[in-house]
Amino acid sequence: MSDSPEKKDELAGTEQPFVAHLVELRDRLVKAVLAVAVIAIALGIYPGPAALYDLMAAPLVSHLPKGATMIATSVISPFMVPLKVLLMTAFMIALPVVLYQLWAFVAPGLYSHEKKLVLPLVVSSTILFFLGVAFCYFFVFGRVFAFIQSFAPASITASPDIEAYLSFVLSMFLAFGMAFEVPVVVVVLARMGIFSIDKLKEFRGYFVVLAFIIAAIVTPPDVVSQLALAIPMVFLYEMGIWAAQIFIRHTKAPESAEEVS
Template identity: 45%
Template sequence: MSDKPEHDQPMPLVSHLTELRTRLLRCIAAIFIIFAGLFAFTQQIYTLVSTPLREYLPVGATMIATDVASPFLTPLKLTMMVSLFIAIPVILHQIWGFIAPGLYKHEKRIAVPLLVSSIFLFYAGMAFAYFLVFPLVFKFFAAATPEGVAMMTDISSYLDFVMTLFFAFGVAFEIPVAVVLLVWIGIVDVKYLRKIRPYVIIGCFVVGMILTPPDIFSQTLLAIPMWMLFEIGILFGSLVSKNKRGDHPDEQSERDNNAQPPAPQA
């Protein structure tokens, strides 16, 4: 039995564009439905996100709003970003629904775990940033404030800062998925990844130095998880490489048959 895509019939370009538009509209609708449900809680959401900073503000200090509309627009902007993050499973499901018909069965077997793990790892990176990195960062900033300077952070600037870190840590935690994809596609092999391990470790500490305060503890706190995630990616990449070499003789025989010229007819 050959390992063919389930829908092997070609589709017109217009049909592809129509399906793409439908799935994009579903993604946008999911984001706005979630936003509508969270709209009444915009102030509470901002209060929750700003907690790691407010806990380390000096006694009597508060966050400030330097723009007239910031007290209303900044929580609204945060709620929209939260809606986008919550809708990521729906967005990835729509992407999967668009590309899945053109995949082989063995490709689907590896794509589904990658899809699920990418969602989990992205949320894990955000949680890691909120519960572990933010307290360290803001504690350092509060302690480093010069004497005679009042630490009063603008709410809009704070939002930009934490959203950048949320996204950075969410993407950084996708390292295992990226490693497995690179091995699966054939861009790199596991032997090469093991060979460059020392450079990857150095790169992890460089990233930790950039994204965290300049102390060895917080840098290590980010660098070591990134290194461990890289090692997990190598582990699963080796499994994918083994399966890729030996599990699909039907597909290879199909390609060989297609490459043979037709037998002459008597």
């Protein structure tokens, strides 16, 4: 029986490009981590972890009874909680750099019309997330804490735990940051052809109900925070429909053969 011809190695010649991609990915990750580390060191020097936590706690502290303070129920909480706030702040400030490194890694493999699709989505989703966090901190927190304290009996002195407060703040920031991504989700659904613009318009009434259900699940059980999350989501849904109509017109693939730019 004669020997069968050797099968051609389908991966032959691909080792170097694959390794080059891994090296580039490593370099991009290192740059992103360095950006977070540099900002964290700078924030650690000024204003410092304790000052950052005080800034984050300011909306609650301003609504505590006179003389009341926050407490730490764990031995290491006074050290660990401000450190977590420092790292969280550093990551959020460095987020544009992190997303740029991600974009620089994937952009060379995209067609020109795909770049027109991805880059605006990355930028707009980042801005909307920050707007959601800012809306939560500057508008929602003050009203929620005032509403909650108005129900506190006179015989009770509120002294919230700093670790529990950090957990609450992170969950609220995430809830509002993600809720403000509604326009991006609507644009992606329309651009990918999953739902047409007409279908999205017909879904308006259902989305209003869905927005209030989501708000009731992810926010504390008070009417203030639920309305503060649900109402912006409804407006952002309308904004998403409007943006999708413009976005689809400007990100269509060219009629001729696509060329990688």
